[in-house]
Each structure stands twice: as C-alpha cells, then as structure tokens.
Amino acid sequence: DLSYQNALIIVVLIYTSITFLSGAKGVLWVDTVMFLIFTAATFLALPYIIKAAGGFTEAMMKIQTLPEKPNILSWHGVTGENNYLGKPLHIFFFTAIIGFVWGSVLAVSPWQAKSYLMAKSEHVAIRAAILSTIVIAVMYLVVHFTMTIVNAIDPSINPSERVFISSVVKYVPQAIGVVAISGIFAATLATGSAFLQLIANSISNDLLDEERIGRKNLLLVSRLTVIGVALVGYFITKYLPPSMFWISIFAGTVFAASWAPIAFASVLSDKVPKAAAFWSIFAGFFVVLVTEIVVNQQGFEFP
Numbered sequence: 455d456l457s458y459q460n461a462l463i464i465v466v467l468i469y470t471s472i473t474f475l476s477g478a479k480g481v482l483w484v485d486t487v488m489f490l491i492f493t494a495a496t497f498l499a500l501p502y503i504i505k506a507a508g509g510f511t512e513a514m515m516k517i518q519t520l521p522e523k524p525n526i527l528s529w530h531g532v533t534g535e536n537n538y539l540g541k542p543l544h545i546f547f548f549t550a551i552i553g554f555v556w557g558s559v560l561a562v563s564p565w566q567a568k569s570y571l572m573a574k575s576e577h578v579a580i581r582a583a584i585l586s587t588i589v590i591a592v593m594y595l596v597v598h599f600t601m602t603i604v605n606a607i608d609p610s611i612n613p614s615e616r617v618f619i620s621s622v623v624k625y626v627p628q629a630i631g632v633v634a635i636s637g638i639f640a641a642t643l644a645t646g647s648a649f650l651q652l653i654a655n656s657i658s659n660d661l662l663d664e665e666r667i668g669r670k671n672l673l674l675v676s677r678l679t680v681i682g683v684a685l686v687g688y689f690i691t692k693y694l695p696p697s698m699f700w701i702s703i704f705a706g707t708v709f710a711a712s713w714a715p716i717a718f719a720s721v722l723s724d725k726v727p728k729a730a731a732f733w734s735i736f737a738g739f740f741v742v743l744v745t746e747i748v749v750n751q752q753g754f755e756f757p
Contacts, residue, residue: 462688478568478572481644481648484644487640491636492593493737495630496597496632498630499626499634517602522605530545555703555710558709559706559713563709565652566653597618602609604620618638619638646687650680654675654676656677708738711741
C-alpha cells in the first residue's frame with residue numbers, strides 16, 4: 455500500500471546504498487542472481503498463465519479472433535488502429551534496426567567489458583556468454599509467447615510494459631509471483647548500480663588526475679557523483695511517467711552511436727588517438743540527442 459512517491463524514495467535509497475557498499479563485484483553478483491531468478495520465474499509462471507487463459511487451445515482461439523488486436527499471432531504482429539509501428543514491412547525494419555543497435559551495444563558497452571574483465575579467464579567469459587545466449591533465446595520465446603496469451607484474459611493492460619508484473623500478481627501463485635517480482639527488482643538493481651558505478655568511475659578515473667587530486671578525494675568525488683546521478687534519476691522518474699520500452703530504445707541508440715564506431719575502430723586500428731575517441735563519443739551522443747529533440751519537440755517525422 456505504499457504510494458508511488460514513497461516507493462520511489464525507498465528504491466533510490468536501496469540502489470544508491472548498494473552501489474556505495476558493494477563495488478564492482480557486488481554488481482556482478484546481483485547480475486548473476488537476477489539472471490537465475492528471472493529465468494526460473496519465467497518458466498514457472500508460464501503454465502499458470504495458460505491455465506488462467508482457459509488452456510492452450512482456448513487461449514489461442516481467443517487471441518486469433520481478438521477484435522482489439524487483429525493479426526496479433528502473425529509474423530508482423532498487430533495491425534489496424536492500435537498498431538503504432540505502421541505496415542508489416544515497417545515493423546520488420548524497425549525490429550531489424552533495434553536488433554542491430556542492441557547487438558552493437560552488447561558488443562562494445564563498458565558494463566559488458568567490466569564483467570568480462572572480472573572473469574577468471576577469456577575461456578570462462580566466452581563459455582558463459584554462449585550458455586547465457588542460449589538460455590536468453592529460449593526465455594525470450596517463452597516470455598513473448600506468455601505475454602501474448604495474457605491478451606486472452608485481459609487485452610487492456612496499460613501501460614503495456616506492466617503486463618508481466620500484472621500477470622504474475624494476478625494469475626500466478628503468490629510464492630512464484632514473489633520470485634518473479636524479485637527478479638524484476640534484481641534486474642533494475644543490476645542495471646541501476648552498474649550505471650551509477652560506471653558514471654562515477656568515468657569521472658573519477660578517466661576525467662580526473664589521481665596524482666593531482668589524491669586517491670581519497672577521488673573516492674569522495676566518485677561517491678558524490680553517485681548521489682548526484684541518483685537524485686537526477688529520482689526527479690526524472692517522479693515527474694515523467696516511465697515508459698521502459700521507449701527509454702530502452704532511446705538508450706540503446708545513444709550507446710550504439712556514442713561507443714560503437716570508436717570501439718570497432720580502436721580494435722581494427724592501433725592509430726586511434728584519445729582525441730578521436732572523445733569526439734566520436736561526443737558526436738554520436740549529440741546527433742542522437744538533437745534528432746530526438748527535433749522529432750519530439752518539433753513534430754518532424756523521418757520516413
């Protein structure tokens with residue numbers, strides 16, 4: 455029965471304090487726990503949601519003839535008035551581009567590199583990557599399929615990002631629901647603490663000089679940065695309604711544009727200087743930011 459405001463304060467305090475206390479290895483542990491909890495919850499919740507929808511056959515019949523979301527089971531997804539992505543070909547290109555963008559992000563992102571560097575060896579990192587990729591591919595099929603079946607029970611869940619939370623609260627035994635919600639909290643904790651730490655490390659290790667400032671002062675700057683970024687996140691989340699799907703797409707595009715060109719260039723060539731890295735990151739970020747402002751504030755539409 456907590457209000458949104460109070461829940462938000464508690465979440466920010468927890469995420470910030472864990473980042474303070476745990477360090478990089480703590481984030482790695484949270485990542486691992488999140489992966490295990492979320493995977494277990496996904497597979498455990500599936501049969502209960504299918505049962506709540508009236509069984510597999512009945513659920514598929516209901517979804518196939520759902521007036522609110524026509525063609526939901528086709529390869530391109532929903533058509534008609536409720537489809538905000540355009541024609542089937544548009545949906546295909548949209549999906550392909552987002553896949554390419556996030557593929558680039560996963561190839562070059564600092565939080566991925568941080569985890570690889572803490573592995574016992576390259577062999578361990580590659581082996582874990584192969585296993586987790588297989589598990590995630592299967593889990594994606596299960597999650598998307600299960601969340602589609604929810605439409606047979608309630609096609610009006612809004613915003614649509616809450617469909618998983620709503621499903622495990624309403625249609626799944628409480629014990630499994632708690633595991634699923636814990637998985638979501640662990641996922642946001644893993645992401646939040648990783649980014650808080652990365653931003654703080656970038657400022658204290660990359661932009662500032664330890665010899666000139668001193669190690670103790672760098673640690674202070676790092677912790678003040680964590681608090682500052684946490685406060686910014688708090689006010690954004692308080693006054694702007696979260697829309698996780700579009701936030702993730704915007705973030706992925708920013709990351710890919712900022713990091714991918716210089717990351718690939720620096721691997722393929724040993725002649726990339728520090729200045730090139732800085733201006734590549736700046737240009738990628740600036741172009742995406744300006745483009746988003748033009749589209750959202752000026753109403754400009756790209757093809």
